[in-house]
Amino acid sequence: MLQIRELVFDAWGRRFFDEASVSLPKDAKVGLVGRNGAGKSTLFKLILGQLTIGGGEISLPKAARIGSVDQEHPATPVSLLDTVLEADVERAGLLAELETAPPERMGEIYARLIEIDADRAPSRAAEILSGLGFSNADLARPMAEFSGGWRMRVALAAALFAEPDLLLLDEPTNYLDLEGALWLEARLRKYPHSAVIISHDREILNNSCDHILYLNQGKLELYTGGYDSFEAQRSEKLRLQEATRAKIEAQRAHMQAFVDRFRYKASKATQAQSRLKMIAKLPPISAVLREHTADFVLPSPDRPLAPPLLRVEGGSVGYGGPPILKNLNLRLDVDDRIGLLGVNGAGKSTFAKLVAGALNLDEGELVRSPRMRAGWFHQHQIEALDPDDTPLDIIRRILPEETEAKRRSRLAQFGLGHEKVETKVANLSGGERARLLLNLVAMEAPHLLILDEPTNHLDIDSRRALLDALNDYEGAVILITHDRSLMELVADRLWLAADGTITPFDGDMEDYARYVLERARAAARAPTQVAAPPPPPKPEPVKRAKVPSGPARRRAEAAEAALAKATETLARIDAALTDPDIFAKNPAKAADLGRQRDAAQAALAKAEAEWLEAAEAYEAIRES
Template sequence: MIEIRAMTYRIAGRVLFDGADATIPDGYRVGIVGPNGTGKSTLFDLLLNHIQPDGGSIGIRPGARVGFVAQEAPEGETTPLEAVLAADTERERLLAALETAAPEDLADIHLHLQAIGAQSAPSRAASILDGLGFDAEAQARPLASFSGGWRMRVALAAALFAEPDLLLLDEPTNHLDLEATMWLEGHLARYPHTLLVISHDRALLNTAVNQILHLAQRRLTLYGGNYDTFERLRAERRAHEAAFTRTIEAQRKHMQAFVDRFRFKASKARQAQSRLKAIAKLPPPAAVAEDPHVVFNFPTPVELAPPIISCDEVSVGYGGRAVLKRLDLRVDPDDRIGLLGANGNGKSTLAKLFAGALEPMSGRITRSAKLSVGFFAQHQLDALDAESTAAEQMARAMPHLREPAIRAYLGRFGLTQQKADVKAKDLSGGEKARLALAQVCRVAPSLLILDEPTNHLDIDARAALVAALNDYPGAVVMVSHDWSLLEATVDRLLLVADGMVKPFDGDLDDYRRLLLNRQKAAAQSEGPSESERKVLRREAAGKRQAAAPLRKKVQAAAVAVDRLEKERAAVEKRLADPATYAKDAASVPDLLKSKADLDRRVAAAEADWMEAEEALAAAMADA
């Protein structure tokens, strides 16, 4: 499917790929991993022919359909279901062709539609949208009524529905919740064609792919298996390379010692020269280069007595409408809380309540007098000053500190001296996320609220965040679609659903099983759901629409038969009239000939009519 040979690519004078090679056969599901900035998204641009390599070649099997998620979220009055169905351009083309096709072409078009599964398309599209969190009502709403994150889900659904020969996905879980992420893992694990997915989500990389393509040191290395297998194989490879390096260095040292000892002794000069030549022929040691280590180091907060937050019969929401009601909750200084529940149920609302960004509509909330909160929200990166450097922004946020202290503080979040002087617009997504975390932690918070903190962090940075959170002595409230992050950092789960917040009795494995059981129960329930009934009705309407040309053909045949029968009746009337023989006997032979011709034409038209009726009946029976 993909052949990359000796590929070199430079950007702004920096070499991203230098003689990179990789072969990816048809049907491989490949996870692309590597530290931020190594060129993962650039590799997609090269595959899509948006940019050209500086050297070498990169090729895709001729004729292969390549699909990816559009950068711009779909919008307008189109519904999510219509937008997803439109992604199958072949189906759309054939349905449009039915409206204007000649009668003799209709059968071929219908056969082609059947071959591509056009009749089941609305059901498949609705199923994908449902898996990504759109119920039947949401599937029928205009796209303009959804937020950008939800519209990006529609773009993802469209790419999945089209099922191209090669599907490219760049961080597909960034706009998803735990429920949708788990559905996507299963869907990608069953993808029938070649899949390349850039992801830092360990759970997805362990579930959905069977190969890992590692980008490091400007090269590409393909490993068989999932991410856990890749980590083990990479560790073994590094150990082997380190052992090889030690062996070569031992040989070099031993021979060099001989040379140093005997090179000026006449009787050993020849042997010494031989050793020098042997040293020159030794292979270079393998480069055992570790990826740059990312660190997080949160400031130590002041100790507070429990509880730091207490909610008593609290209702909270927006514009007079309560999203969450009757909240009886408390947060203690050592709490590590994970918020569960589908997007839209109120997880971010609860986080804002804890952070003080929302006040209760009713009830009472009590906060510790000395409580300081660090709130990392999903929009945090957009709030950065794009034209200012990290050091300049932190200097404004912490005016009481001198420049050396500012730079030392940024270093606690993995922003080195060099990165501190880069404008925010030129930082990578992961670096922006670290800067945003540095800003929210500048008050040494006793409560750290993190709403999807890992969306732009690579796997190494996520591991560093886990380590820092486990060392952090304050309280943590976490909203995340990253199963691995939650499993490693939280020990108390709250389920946000149906306007309520309740403790979840179990761990994340129990929650995963609960979601799987719900999916199975929904699939096995008797009779179609309301969503499925709507899909079936839409399918039937689509089939009736597809049968419209056949209906027109039946109507045209009936009109033709009626017209010919009227012509024949007029001829028969003249032949039956005695006046014809008395006054215009010469016309009788022509009338008889016309009568015979009309008999044949009526018979042919009636045959066409019956054939059209049978074709229409068959089409409507399927509908």
């Protein structure tokens, strides 16, 4: 599908691709992985033609369509459903052409609309939007009413709906909650064409991808299987490379020792020269460079507190208006590892603020251990950092009594070397800022860590380092994350935020995944709340004076009855067409209903004309 041959690209004082080549199979689902800054997003820009290659070639089949999600969808007055439907450019163009097409062209248009399954498009769009967290009531709302994060979901929905031949997704789960990530994972498995996904989410890379494309030191290597398979293959390849290198180096040393011993001895000179030639022909095997990832420093509390750390009874909490969460009856103990589940907007962050002490209960009782220290990380802290600050400036304010050497040493423990400590926050990567804040939050050895989406900017190796640190940490943890792997390996209890409260969830992450997908399917099956065009109103009954009956009156009454019947027929067909199930389960019937609607519309127009003519004739007789 995608061919890259000897790609060379230099920018910003470095070489991103050095004669890199790869060929991606047709309809493959490929996870693009590599360290932060390796050039993954740059490769997408090269494929899309947004950057100019320095050498080599990137090619796709002729007329192949490429789709990507570059930015949030603009805030327009167009409805959510219509915005997504417009992403299918061919369908939208055919429907627009249908309005003015000459009769001889209309047959071709209808045939093509049937071929691309255009009748099922609203149902398919509604299903995608439902999976990404939109309600049926949202479908008729204008785009301008949605926040930037939700408009990013719309852009993703539009890309999935359009089904391009090559779909490029750059960290698609960063603006999704866990429920959206679970749905996307299942959706990508069924995607009918090729897709390349940049992701640090192991579950998506394992469950949705059948190939892994590894970008390292300017080269591209394609591996078959998911991420776990890639790691095993990569590890074995490095082991064999190291073993081969050790063997060749031993052979080189052995022959060099012979040369050094006998090269000046006449009787052995020929053998020595022969060995020198053999040494020159030995293939160079580069040393295996192990990529190092700095550890996270999450010190455990020095002494445990008496349980519970926190208890809420009959609690309600909000922001001055109606409560966001109510009927809270929960207990948190000193060694609890809680995974907090729920869709965006269900109240997870509100609960995190309550536990962290940033919000007070409106009603009920909250008992908190008076000596409890809580460390609270949330993703908005990254956005709130002063772009002109440096890590050294930040830690100076936090540790005013420490020496400069100790502050720099502490930052080095966080994984920020001497070249980064005086770099402005604006010039640090998202991963470096997240790493800095996560370590600062835990610096005082809190009894409770509250982590709200801690992995958004971390690569896979950094996520593994965070997992190791959390498993070594001996305090309590409340974890909110769309990273299913982290949730599974850290949390030993699950709480679910839903229906305005938080309750324990009886099951594990596999059970929750099934629950989410079942709910998405049920929502997709529900009739949409986008109003269908209302049926034409029944005409006002003609007020007739008491006149002798005659042919004109009977004709007017018959025309009125025919008009009412035609109106009811059209309304019944429109009601049937609003059911999304008919498009999904019986497209042939849906197409037939579409043809029936055209005929019913024509019959209604004819009945209206006949009724007007008959009514006017009858009125004329009455007034004569």
